[in-house]
Amino acid sequence: MSNTLISSDDLKLVAQYCEAIGIEYLPFKLDLKSVSKKKAYTDSGEMSSKQKALDELRSQIGDCRLCRLAEERTNLVFGEGNPDAKIMFIGEAPGREEDSQGRPFVGEAGRVLTNLINKMGLTRDDVYIANICKCRPPSNRDPMLDEMNICMKFVEAQIEIIFPEVIISMGKIATYALMARSEPMSKFSISRVRGKFFDYTTESRVIPVMPTFHPAYLMRNPKDKWLTWYDAQAVLRKTGMLKEQI
Ligand code: URA
Numbered sequence: 445m446s447n448t449l450i451s452s453d454d455l456k457l458v459a460q461y462c463e464a465i466g467i468e469y470l471p472f473k474l475d476l477k478s479v480s481k482k483k484a485y486t487d488s489g490e491m492s493s494k495q496k497a498l499d500e501l502r503s504q505i506g507d508c509r510l511c512r513l514a515e516e517r518t519n520l521v522f523g524e525g526n527p528d529a530k531i532m533f534i535g536e537a538p539g540r541e542e543d544s545q546g547r548p549f550v551g552e553a554g555r556v557l558t559n560l561i562n563k564m565g566l567t568r569d570d571v572y573i574a575n576i577c578k579c580r581p582p583s584n585r586d587p588m589l590d591e592m593n594i595c596m597k598f599v600e601a602q603i604e605i606i607f608p609e610v611i612i613s614m615g616k617i618a619t620y621a622l623m624a625r626s627e628p629m630s631k632f633s634i635s636r637v638r639g640k641f642f643d644y645t646t647e648s649r650v651i652p653v654m655p656t657f658h659p660a661y662l663m664r665n666p667k668d669k670w671l672t673w674y675d676a677q678a679v680l681r682k683t684g685m686l687k688e689q690i
Pocket of ligand 1: 535536537538539542547548549550551553554575660
């Protein structure tokens with residue numbers, strides 16, 4: 445018997461057909477919501493080439509020891525989500541929970557981010573989420589410039605592979621890193637630049653970036669949530685995902 449892979453969409457059709465003809469029990473559990481959205485596998489059942497490229501990049505990074513953050517990390521947090529995402533969210537660096545789980549934005553700030561993504565009419569499986577620094581800075585201090593610069597080549601490679609239509613940079617650190625400003629980071633203010641698209645140029649592409657507040661800032665300043673919602677709507681509009689109300 446050959447090992448033909450069945451695509452998630454085919455599985456969904458099978459499940460819908462069984463339901464239609466009255467079969468109430470299937471000998472496997474199917475989470476229709478997650479299988480229909482995840483695009484790591486193509487419709488022909490093969491792993492998408494973007495996912496393969498991301499896996500390849502992850503194995504190249506391996507047990508990275510290029511900076512001091514490696515000494516205290518538990519897990520390197522590469523990033524996760526839909527390799528074909530139209531929208532890529534980029535934060536600063538993993539916190540305690542992210543370091544322990546090896547996944548981005550799974551702590552308190554992650555809940556705020558997940559709420560925003562849901563409010564945009566999307567799920568975490570629709571977007572890609574990563575950080576500038578892949579390892580947790582001790583005691584959640586801000587990443588240092590040399591640590592950011594070392595990790596930027598990994599971030600650039602992720603962006604090149606995913607090639608999202610829009611990047612949302614969350615907070616001062618991520619925005620500063622992507623904007624490549626010449627002014628010192630200490631003088632850089634996210635409030636001054638948020639809400640206005642700028643271009644991020646990779647080796648082969650130009651991608652619009654929407655800078656907005658970091659979810660951790662929004663936890664401390666919930667009154668500013670509407671500004672981030674305003675920025676998210678501009679992103680939805682740019683990607684053609686916002687239904688304008690007439
Ligand atoms: N803050 C970040 O910037 N990234 C995370 O993954 C979690 C918190």
